[in-house]
Amino acid sequence: MDGNGRWAKKRFLPRIAGHKQGMDTVRTVTRAASDMGIKVLTLYAFSTENWGRPQQEVSYLMSLPVTFFNKFVPELIEQNVRVMVMGDITKLPDSTRQATEKAIADTAQNTGMVLNFALNYGGRDEIVRGVRDIARQVAAGDLDPDTIDDATVAQSLMTAPLGDLADPDLLIRTSGEERISNFLLWQIAYSEMVFTDKLWPDFDGDALLDAVKQYAARDRRFGKVK
Template identity: 55%
Template sequence: MELSNIKVPNHVAIIMDGNGRWAKKRFLPRIAGHKEGMNTVKKITIAASDLGVKVLTLYAFSTENWSRPQSEVSYLMGLPSKFFDTFVPDLIKNNVKVVVLGDVSQLPDNTRIAVRNAINDTSSCTGMILAFALNYGARQDILNAVNYLIEHHQGESVSFQELSQSLSTGILAPYNDPDLVIRTSGEQRLSNFLSYESAYSELYFTDTKWPDFTAQDLIEAFNDYSSRQRRFGGITEETE
């Protein structure tokens, strides 16, 4: 399919899976996979922006990832500094704005500072939003939103719109819900990622490990997305 004929999703969310297995296959330490995965983030961010994506959300670190070996967690916590130190100028050049989903208060000081600086440095950008899910878990995010609404509504009923606005993804409005969720490396589950927002998302799974994922792979995912009919529980003339 010609690129001009591909329907580009407004909001693309990616579960970047397979860094460790990529490294193991090459007899390298797991952190080598994470380092290469960081380079892939840079390439895919620019590719998504060039293709016209409005929001790109990347599952960078989940609330469950704290259970990994301490050495790996420490390395992952150091990645934002390395990433943003070298990539923020490119983000600004490409008019990409950085935001973060999840509870950053539990992150190490240097990680929070790197994230805060990237958010501040790109705050004037008006192009694609690059949302990093850091210390993010969908269940915890929903629980936080519910507790917030209980505190502020004092027994009154709550609308879906209010719940959506109270989630971490409220800052992505009007593109809170991903149109397309991509997971690399062959696993076929959401793993506590945007569970509420993905109720009607199209899901795309690829065996390609994240460090090997390219702009062409992204286009192929969009190609597949373009062939689908999104009905949101309704019907179209073709399905009547």
């Protein structure tokens, strides 16, 4: 979800105004994705590298989950959307962590789309944690190194609770940037990618539908020949 700052700058507004508008876009896109029948929508909300931004901006970004969940969880429940979070939330401010945990608990019984927030998440950090987990299993004698395969690694990652839906079919990046930026490095091995010039605050249901149509027109062979 890239381009909040540039959206604000174009309007001679502070960067936090772009983040606020971006939060409203999350609501719009979540509803649109749920209505389309998408099973999992994963949003890269805050990376492990984002702590390096100015303190005032980081503090505002940390307040957004509190605002979002307090305001929109009733709508998520109405839409049968379940909240999930991946990343190290123990490092988040108490108010942010508590609001996040409450949203997860309040929507736990929902059976529709999973709205998965990547909060204090980094793809390399995820893989390192997974490798450590596998190493501990080997050291304890619970895992034979010769049996380690793709499934073993996948089960050690933060997306493991998503089961067969852990690997996204489609990755969308907004604002004209064309890089992965440490996001789901293992899981996107065969994801289709759509890069759009739209800034995240300008992204909406129509833009999501356009990206999904692009995805639907792709020929996915997974390295094989049809």
